Amino acid sequence: MKRYPSIPRADAASALFERGHLWIQEKIDGWGVRFQLQESGVIRVGDRERVYEAGELPARYQHLIRHLRENLDREALRAAVGDVESVVFFGEATVKRTIDYEWRRTPSFLGYDIWETNEERFLPPDAVEKVYERLGLNPVNTVQKEVRAVDFDPDAYEIPESNWYDGPAAGVVIRNKTGERAELTHPNVEATTDVKPVEGPAEEVATELATDRRFRTVATAVEARNRAVTVDTLYDRVFEDIVREEHDRLFHDAADFDEGAFRSELAALASEFVAERSN
Known part of the structure; x- marks a missing residue:
């Protein structure tokens, strides 16, 4: 299954801001995940490093897999592509890391990219949004669309409020339609927060x-x-x-x-x- 490329920080991606138009999307403070529908109808799930077989899925992804099983429109996907295994979906499993999202209204999966194996390309962001919505899943929310790259100053950009809780987003992912990407992270999310681990029997x-x-x-x-x-x-x-x-x-x-x-x-x-x- 296709692995997702690493996303550079904005200060290491100067070429992204030289031409074209940008989409700015909320960066989710979750666990990166990829999945693929197999011909059998089974949903195959992986993280950034490995793909899990049945019975191996870590506890943090069990909420996610139920969400996918209950919401993914398999028939819509089969109708859209000849080979369902040629498509790999990428997104975030919304599991507590640093930010305490409003869990009851935050979907277990928020998708940000789709890979087409046959054409060896990622879909452009406008197509990604439409595909996820058509399949019954939620794409990550887009803060701004079609921003002129030369008008965007990453050094002066203020991280917006999150769509999923009352507070700032973890950051933003900036991308264009050719597949170039970069990210800006909110400094409060980068900092190590105090976690009170569970104790006792x-x-x-x-x-x-x-x-x-x-x-x-x-x-x-x-x-x-x-x-x-x-x-x-x-x-x-x-x-x-x-x-x-x-x-x-x-x-x-x-x-x-x-x-x-x-x-x-x-x-x-x-x-x-x-x-x-x-x-």
């Missing part, structure tokens, strides 16, 4: 994070899709939500986090919630 961590409110919110979302709220369904989705929103604390280098024990405690809490709800 798995039972305490599960009780802290798997609140009754979270269970009720997830149960309501499941029912809204006309699905039964079973222990397994609730457990899976609550675990995915917790990892997505608390990834920095759970998987911090200093975190005292036993994932296996946490899963066991979470399963017990899910069982209790379903039992009480059915009474």
Whole structure:
């Protein structure tokens, strides 16, 4: 599967600002991801370094894969291209790193590029937006379109507000239609933030994070899709939500986090919630 090229900082990409027109898009503070629909209908997912086989997907991508399975319009993709495996999609899995996004309204995936293997090219940004929308997925939001490159001064540019929480964006990615790119990062996002890693036994961590409110919110979302709220369904989705929103604390280098024990405690809490709800 195609790997995404590294994006230089704006001060190392002077050629980008010499000609043509630029698209300026919000830089998302997530985990870079790529995916491909296989002929079998299975969605194959990778990060910047490797492609994962079934059963290998890290916890941070489990919310993402559910989102793709439930929202990707496979038939629209098959109708658009002769070989679905010739297309590779790139974007961000919105998982907590530094910025605490408004998770309930922030999509699990925000796409920023599409690679066509047969033509060996990335689609231009206007086409990327249209394709993602046609397939039922969200593209990253564009701050400005068709800005004259010679009029853009990266040294004077102010990072805009984020589309996904009340605060500044992590930065912006500046690109043209020929595939050249550069990025500007907000200084507050570059700085190391204080993270309070989880502490204590798995039972305490599960009780802290798997609140009754979270269970009720997830149960309501499941029912809204006309699905039964079973222990397994609730457990899976609550675990995915917790990892997505608390990834920095759970998987911090200093975190005292036993994932296996946490899963066991979470399963017990899910069982209790379903039992009480059915009474």
